[in-house]
Each structure stands twice: as C-alpha cells, then as structure tokens.
Amino acid sequence: MESYKSRKDYSPLLDLLAARRIYHRVHAGERWRVGQQIGVDERCEIEPYVTFASGDVIPRAVGAFSYTHSSLQPDVSVGRYCSIAAGLTFFGAAHPIDRVTSSPTTFDPPQSALRFISGYLADYGITDYPSFPFEHRPAPVTIGHDVWIGAQVMIAGGVVVGHGAVIGARSVVTKDVPPYAIVVGSPPASSAFAFQKPQSPGS
DSSP: OTTOSEEEESHHHHHHHHHTTEESSSSSSOOOOTTOEEEEOTTOEEOSSEEEOSSSEEOSEEOTTOEESSOOOTTOEEOSSOEEOTTOEEOOOOOOSSSSOOSGGGTSOTTOSOHHHHHHHHHTTOOOOOOOOOOOSOOOOEEOTTOEEOTTOEEOTTOEEOTTOEEOTTOEEOSOBOTTEEEEETTEEEEEESSOOOOOTTO
C-alpha cells in the first residue's frame, strides 16, 4: 500500500463519486460501503461515467465510459471507452539477476518495510547495514482509448497499449501493443488488426 499517496475513508468520497457519476458496480446498487477504505492517487483524473467493478483503488487516470472488473494499480492510466475483464494483473517489482542474490536484502534500505529484513536488523542491533541502489519498482502502464482486455491478462510495467487494441484472455504482455492490434497468447502475437492498415500509394 506504500504506493498510495493517501488512504481515505469511503464516507466522504461516496457523495463525491456519485455526483461525478463514478460508479463501483456495473449494474444497480453499491459495492463500496461507509467504513471501508479506498486507495486514492492524489493526482488522479477520473472522468464521469466510469465504473470500478472490482478492487478498492482509484488509479491515476480513467477516461469516460470505461469500466473494469479488475483492481487497478494506483499509477495505471486508462483511456475512454475501455472494457477490462476480471483477473487483469500487473508484473510486480523487479529483482536483480547480476548479484550474489536476487533477494531484496541487497537493495532494500535498513528501514525496510519488509519485516524479514527490518526484524533481522532490529534483533541483531545492526545499524550500518549496507544497501546498493536498484530500481525495482515497475514503470506505470498506459492503456489507450477503446481498448478491450480479456480475462486473466498479465501486463508488464511500462507497457503502452495503443488505442483500439484487443488483448485476448490469458495473454502475457511484455511489450507495447500497437494501435488496433489484436494480440493473443504468451508471449502474445499480433494475429490481426481491428482495422485494415492504410496502404501507401503503389503498394
């Protein structure tokens, strides 16, 4: 939960979300309740007529008429008219593979939130534990307008999904998806384009 800029109680948000036509069920009724909490990115830009049908996170950006049946990460951006099925997940933190160990014990600081590290240091009174920088947090994912993402898809950090793209169920996406491409598989292959690519004169 460290990536959240703030954790806010639902109760002051419910009226605001309703007024801005931001829903948390696809059909009638309410899913979020007073007393629960929601993760909110303070920089978020959520347009009206959006539905978060799963999870308790309001991410960086979601465009109008998009809905998701999956919980989104705080730094994800989604365009307009997107359809996201259940089970979408994002690659987690990276680990070094060129060190004596891939464990975060080499790069997480002494004040680590990882209890197995901080607990060990506290138990043995270690205060000068060395750590070596490593960028382990995945880059944000950007999803364009009118994208359809099938069930159980995995997307790597930093991926950009182009406008109009379709990602088939259970695909593992590690590279950018071109606009209007239809990709399926693991690794996914472009099986077609939603629209015929424009051809240059003489081709």
